[in-house]
Structures are given as structure tokens and as C-alpha cells.
Amino acid sequence: MEWWALLMGSAAVLCWLWFRREKIMAERLQRSGIPRGSTGWPFIGETLDFIACGWSTTPVSFMDKRKAQYGKVFKSHILGTPIIVSTDSEINKVILQNHGNSFVPAYPKTIRELLGENSILQMNGNLQKRIHALIGGFLRSPQFKSQIVKDVEYSAKLTMACWIEKAGSILFQEEIKKMTFEILVKVLMSVGPGKELEILRRDFEEFIKGLICLPIKLPGTRLYKSLKAKERLLKVVERIVEERNFLIEKSDGNGSIKDILDLLLRDMDEPNERRHISSNLICGNIIEMMIPGEETVPTAMTLAVKFLSDSPQVLKQLKEENMELRRQKTNSKEEYSWMDYMSLPFTQNVISETLRLANIINAVWRKTMKDVEIKGYLIPQGWCVLASFTSVHMDEENYENPYDFNPWRWEKIGPVVNNSNFTPFGGGQRLCPGLELSRLEISVFLHHLITTYSWTAEKDDIIYFPTVKMKRKLPVRFTPVTAT
């Protein structure tokens, strides 16, 4: 027999054996309940397709393709990890609720390295629950609410007045970050505008650049620079903590709680324990709490401006509602309250629709601590699980014409709480404690923007990878308007 015929024959046999093995494996998996799917190429898995879809205008196409092939829950291999992806809202709900502590956060290596093991974003069990409850309780307290309304109003008005002074367009995405960072640092540790805030801003920006990078920790690498920036940040925060500890001791622990730093320091009863926790846990956590708050709120505001610029009908109704509130306040000469901003129905629908379409946190990553069975699927112990929020938010089964910016849809859907098809702030045990604060910041910002200024935004596109942002940082030109 010719050598080539032998080669072809062997290749055909090998192919047949490979396909048969795949078929048997798939059948076995199906019987065991482990979701079907492909782990792609050796080492890289399906990462290239995942990233390519992320760069496109339809990032959800990665999920959609596999959903059509294997169903709403499938197996894949992305960013170096074999993973089970859920695009099913009921399964996502079970993952988020995390009864019996079956799921723990599982971030990629660089994020884990930068966060540190004591970060609230990574910790589990009672300490996470305690810190979560403390922060949530403080951010919902009436004292905090009445103070923060004034702070956000002040920052918003000042920031917009500065934009008018600058001739020409501003890069909205960059400029709005300055305002939201100032508010965040105030909520965390009451640092006001000045040199200290600028140092924190500079080092924090350097720190978060390393969250998505190669996991190589050598001088000159991105990860190394970010870790150095975190060391500098820690020094500043440690000094602030020391000063605050001194003040608390001087006042014998009396006095009202003005920020999250105060809250965490006062929660520690034993003076010795307080000292231990201040250096090891509180400082790190104050920095790490900046991560979920820093990018998210300004991104939501940027996309709200983008969607409104492209939707004149929405803008018109939003303006009418906000002008009415402004007229009431001018006539009554009363100050605005938290409820004034949060109970504007159309404005809240605009915010919900922005959050749905923007998908700022597109998914959460978890790892199973034991075998978990949900809706007939088996997720074996030790596997990573990605609960995809974007897929649920962009699913035609859940939202009619999901790619349209349509705030009116929320009039039919109703309240956004307890809705497992709408999870921009996550849910269950780790539901974002900054949820109401974020909605308030966006409401105050939109109210003063819409009632005081008009604007024109230059054409720009949204990119979704590695995080959601505008390609050209959204250049916008603002002009003051006179109230009618």
C-alpha cells in the first residue's frame, strides 16, 4: 500500500475516534447533568472569541451563540479558567443568594493579588456579612441621606459651572469621574477637595490600571506599578485612620458617625482589637471599597448622557418632569430632599433603562465549594461559575426589543426590586450596598443638568471590553439655559 494511503487511512481512523470520544463524553456529561459546551483550544480555550465579541458592538454574541447550541447554561474555557456560564436568571438568582455558602467570589489572578485577601469583595462568611450589613445600614440611614443630598448637589452644581467656564467641548467621561470620586472619598473618609484628594486620585488611578493585566510581578510591569501605587495609597489612608482614631478616643467614642471609616472604627469594641483591625483590615478595605464605586457611577452617568443625546423624546419627558420639580421647589423655597429626587418616576425609569442597557458589571465570577444542583444542572465542586447579567438584560424573552433605549418599558414592568431579570447591582448576600447612593447621585446629576443646561454630544461609540466606556470619552459641549 502506498504510504500516503496509509497516512490518510490513519488520519480518518483518528478523526473517527476523536469524534466518537467527544460524542460519548457529551452523552456522559448530559447524563451526569454537567452542562454541555466546548472548552475550545488547549490552554487558550475560547478566550479569543470571548474577547473578540467583547470588542464588538454586541458583546452578548459570545453567550448567544453558545446558548443557541447548548442551552442557557453551558461549559466553556475563558481567561485561563474552565468555567460554567449561566445566562438563566433563575440560576443566577440561586448563585447570588448563595444559601449554604456554596459559592465564593473567584476573580482573575491579578484582581486577587491587588485586592488582598481581606477585601470585602473577596472575603466570605460572617465577616463579609457583618461589614456588608454595617455599610448598607449606614448608607440607608436618615442622617446619611440628608447630608449626602447636600454634598452631591454641591459637587454637581460646582462641576457643571466649571464646564461652562471651559471654552469648547469637554471629555465628559473623564470630567464626570472627578465629581464622583470626590463624593466617594467623602463618603468613605470625609476627605474634601485639596492636595490629599489629588494624591489619592492619582495613586488610585495607577492602582486600578492593574486590575486587568498580565499576572507578572516584576519591576516595570503593570502589576508591579499598581502594587506600588497601593502601598502609597495605604500610607495616606493609614495616616487618616490614625488621626481619626485619635479623635474617636479623645471624644470617648461619642459623636455621630460621619463616614464609613468612622463606622468601621467605632464598631470595634476592644481598643486592642481596634488597633489591630485599623492597620490590617480597615485601611485595605477603605481602598478596596473605592473599586466598585469608582468606575460604575460615572460610567452610568456617561451612558445616560449618551442615550439621552440619541433619544429626543425621552429627553423631552425627562425635562418636563424635572422642570416641574424645580418649579415646586422654587415656589416653596424648600430644600430638595432624598425623596424628592428618588420619587421622580420617569427619571427613575430612565436610570433603570440606562443600567439595563449599559451592563456596567456584566457578570459576577464565583467558584463552587461543593457540588451544586440547580434546575437539573450539576455544577461540580471547584468549578468557576460566571453568572451573566448582560445575557439576561439583553434577552428578548425578558425584554421586548432589548437593544432599544425605552424607559417607558418600566411602566409596564413595575418596581425593580425583587426582579431577577434585572440585576445591575447583583443580588442576594452581596447585593451592592451602594445601590441607593448610586441612584441618588445619578438623579441629582440629571436633575441639575437637565434643568440648567442644554448640550450637544459628538458622535461616539460604546466599547464593552475590558470595561464599558466610550471610544472617544464622549466629547460634549454645554450651554446654560434660562428656566421657564
Ligand code: HEM
Ligand atoms: C452604578 C453603580 C454601581 C453598580 C452598577 C454596582 C454594581 C455592583 C455589583 C453587581 C455588586 C455585586 C458584586 C458581587 O456579587 O460579587 C456590587 C458590590 C459592591 N458594591 Fe457596588 N455598584 C455600584 C456602585 C457602588 C458604589 C457607589 C459603592 C460604594 C459606596 C459600591 C460598593 C459596593 C461594595 C462595597 C460591594 C461589595 C459587597 C459585598 O461583597 O458584600 N457600589 N456592586
